[in-house]
Structure formats: structure tokens, C-alpha cells
Amino acid sequence: MPELQPRSSLGGIAYLEKGQGEPLLLIHGVGLNAEAWGPQIAALSDTHRVIALDMPGHGGSAAPGAELADYVAQAAALLDQLHIAKANVVGHSMGGLVAIGLALQHPDRVLRLGVLNSVYERSAQARSAVEARAAEIARSGSCGDIEQPIRRWLGAGETPLHAALRGWLSAMDPAAYAQAYRIFATGDRLFSGRLGGLAMPALFATGAEDPNSTPEMARAMAAAAPRGRAAVLDGQRHMMNLVAAEATTRLIRDLLSQPLEACDTKSLRSAFGSFMTGVTVVTTVDAAGEPRGFTANSFTSVSLDPPLLLVCIAKAAASAAVFAAAPGFAVNILAEDQKEVSGIFASKRPDKFAGVDWAASANGQPLIAGSLAWFDCARREVIDAGDHVILMGAIRGFASREANPLGYARGGYVSLGLEQAAVNAASKSHTVVGAIIECRGGLLAERDAATGQMRLPEVGRSGASGTASLLSAELRRKGIDAELAFLFAVFENPETHVQSIYYRGEAAGPAGALQLLPFDALPYEAFAEEAVRVMLKRYADERQQGRFKIYSGNHERGEVRALG
Structure with a gap:
């Protein structure tokens, strides 16, 4: 683990602090402590004032309260004592629930919200299993079988990280551990239906192999939050901030770079529309052999050697999955008299090709008759890009003719002739x-x-x-x-x-x-x-x-x- 600054303490709250800049508050999960954020503290303190607290009853902090609200109050109290009016807040596991509670209760104090490997609207069966474990810990007067959560978090084997987690869990007061576990078992139900109140940029991330904080939960939270975004790290489990520290830190850095004010998408679309473009119809053939196509003006030449181009398709488009999976596609650049063709392929008509003259290329891609130029492409790469997918194609054949192109700017067609x-x-x-x-x-x-x-x-x-x-x-x-x-x-x-x-x-x-x-x-x-x-x-x-x-x-x- 990286060498950290000694803990400080204010009002019974222990915390680690490093760096200068916009504040970033990190909140760990059940049974852990501020040192669980070691890699993030080391990396993010170059640009931010990073504060990692010990939750109540964990590390050096005083005994816990009885409800999740007490953990939220502790986080708010630490910000008060540090004279921090607003901070970015990122929580892991139960710390994610505390972070959500802080953002909902004090929305004016949370700049951006990060929730890693947390839970949302558990099934009754999953909730009962966690409650049973909390009850068993309380009855036994010990932290129970700590190897079981370590295996669930990290998988089998033995690494220095296994040893570090074993040491942190063993040092826990059993009563505080049981109390926190009980709150974690039921805390997610407090936020069901309430995430629409999160107005700030929000990240909900987990590991693809986290069995309890599932990718479905992360996506559901992101969908419920107005400015939410989901991220799933392939091959990762519950402790991805330690096992995949660099990837997790990149996710947090990306969150910290998000503008605080929501983007006015209508104004942004209008600004993009100031750039005059041509109009293309992108075509392919689906798995059943049926032609598919859509109108696009997001077309760019990429390289002459090797010959490459790219186009973009919205993820919401009905044919997005077809184009992402297709081994190839064609780009048809429309002529000035093909406005009607553009309109057909911009529509949701099921029979777009019925009223259009076309023929298959040598590689089977639909080519629109009368186009100024066409490019027959093999799929080179499919790139995830926000609400769009970028299709990069390797050009296998092309042709062009002399005529005026169909232009497009500010939401309308323009003549260049x-x-x-x-x-x-x-x-x-x-x-x-x-x-x-x-x-x-x-x-x-x-x-x-x-x-x-x-x-x-x-x-x-x-x-x-x-x-x-x-x-x-x-x-x-x-x-x-x-x-x-x-x-x-x-x-x-x-x-x-x-x-x-x-x-x-x-x-x-x-x-x-x-x-x-x-x-x-x-x-x-x-x-x-x-x-x-x-x-x-x-x-x-x-x-x-x-x-x-x-x-x-x-x-x-x-x-x-x-x-x-």
C-alpha cells in the first residue's frame, strides 16, 4: 500500500488528508477504513484536496450510530469542521449509500457524486441473506468468518491485498461491524425511487463479476439519476478500487472533469449544426440478409494509408446493434437531388429500400444509385462514444462522379450548386x-x-x-x-x-x-x-x-x- 499521511481527528472523526485543490471526500465500505483508498489518495491528490474518512466505528473514528442517517451526519460534520462548503463525494460499497444520502440531504454541498460497488433495490432474497449475516455477527460477538467476504471480494488465492483486508477486518470491533452490516443490509431501500433528486454529475460503477453489487444495479442507478452514468469494469469484483486501482482512478478522474452545469443538449445540437456537412446514407446487411440503412452527416475520412473512414450512429437507433455487429458497411454520399433519399433513410420506415434504386457491392453492401460517391468498407473497429457508437471502416472499394453534393447546416438542407x-x-x-x-x-x-x-x-x-x-x-x-x-x-x-x-x-x-x-x-x-x-x-x-x-x-x- 502507498505510504500515507498520519491520520488527523476532529470531533471524534478520524481522516486522512493529502493534496490541494477542489475537495474530494472518499468514504469506504463496511469493515474497511480510510487506507482502503490508498491508491486513489496518492493519485488524485496531485489535482485535488483529498479527504478519506474513517466511518463511525471504523479505523480511528468513534462508535457508530444506529441508522444510515448517522453516517451521513458524520460526513457532513467533517466537511463543516474542515470549513468545506462543497466537495466532490465518492463512496465505495456502504460508503456509496452514505454518499448518496449526503447528496440527497445536502445537494448544495455535493459537486459531483461517485458510487462504486454499491447496492440498489436488492431482491428480498439478497436482502435477507445480508441481514442474516449481520444477525449472525451480532450473536457471535465476533466478526465471524472473515475469509468468506475476502474470497467474495477478491477471489481465491493469497496476495498482499488479501492479507491487508484480513488485518483490517480482524481489527474491527464486532459490535460496530455488526451494526454497520445491518445498516448496509437495509440502507438501499431508503433511496428507492429517490435518485431523480440527484441533480449533480453522478457515476455509478461496479465490477462485471461483483455478485452482490451487480452491473444491473449500477445501470439502474445511472438511469434513475438525471445526470447519471454507469461504468462496469470487466473481470473485476468488489474491491476494484484496490485490485484495478488505475482503471478505477481513471473513472473518478473522468467524473471530476464533468462540468457542474448540465449541458443544454438543444443548444449544443444547434452549435454543432453551425458546421456545414454533406449527407450520407450508411448501409449494411443484417444477419437475415436484409438491407439496413440510416442517414448520417457525422462522416469523416480518417486515413489514406491505410484507407480508413468513420461514421457515427446513435445507440438509440433501431439498427445500432445491427451495424455494430456487421462485418462491413457502405457509405453513400448523396447528391444534391437526393434530398428525398435522405429523408427516407432518416425516417423509421420499415421498408426504406423499397422506394430506392440500389445494388449490392462486390462485398454485398447496398450501394444507393445516383450517389456522388460510395465507399465499401470492412469493419475495422467499433468504439463506444457516449450516446453514439463510432464505426471505423477499412475501405475495400470506392467510386465517385462529378455533381453537386447535398449539403446540410443548421437543421436544413443547403445547395452548393x-x-x-x-x-x-x-x-x-x-x-x-x-x-x-x-x-x-x-x-x-x-x-x-x-x-x-x-x-x-x-x-x-x-x-x-x-x-x-x-x-x-x-x-x-x-x-x-x-x-x-x-x-x-x-x-x-x-x-x-x-x-x-x-x-x-x-x-x-x-x-x-x-x-x-x-x-x-x-x-x-x-x-x-x-x-x-x-x-x-x-x-x-x-x-x-x-x-x-x-x-x-x-x-x-x-x-x-x-x-x-
């Missing part, structure tokens, strides 16, 4: 940005209060030039939740040098501050600009045909080009 001169025009002249937005089968427009004429939603007509982001913000201000999909027209007035850029989009409704005009009776003459009237007539025609194009030119003459 404009002439560079049109794209650069915004930097050379004043720009008006507007949109033709469909809503419940009609067109959204607004009436100019000064002239009484209709106009499309737009920004940049007066003042600074408009942008797509400013237009989206203006629409939200007016109560419109719209998706701006593709560019529809780009034209410049050579006399005024005003550049006009119009998108086409959709809104689910309501119309907010705008008016809803029926497409079969659009009042074209109510719109002041001839260029806008012509654009709307073209839109109505192409809407009936079901195929849109892009106009580029000036306000009088230009070219209409098909997408893709």
Missing part, C-alpha cells in the same frame, strides 16, 4: 435575402404597411445587407419556425447593384405574423417587383412538376439550371 460569381456577389454589392416558404399548402407573405403591397419574407431591403442567418432570426421573431432548404434564385439589378438571393423553404405552422396565400390563387400583381412576380410564377409551375431548379442572372434575364 451556385456559380462562384453569384456566391461572391454578396461581398461586392448590397444583398437582399428572402424566402419562398410553404406552410400548410400555402405561401407565406406579408403586407407592407406603408404601400399596401405584398412582399415575401426578406431582410436587407434597408440598412445592412441581409444574410440567411438574419432571415432565419427574423422569421423566428415573427413566430415562424421555418426550414430554409435550397437556394431558388440569385439575381442582380445592374442599375442599383442590389443582389437578391431567395431560398425555398417549409414551415409547419402557424403563420405567425405573416399571411397565408393559397397557391391556386396567388395575387401576383400585389407584389411590387416584376422579378419577384416572375419568380413566384416559376415556383408555382415547378411545384406542380415536383422538380425545382435554380435561377441565376439579373432581374430581367438569366439561366435556369437543374439541381445536380
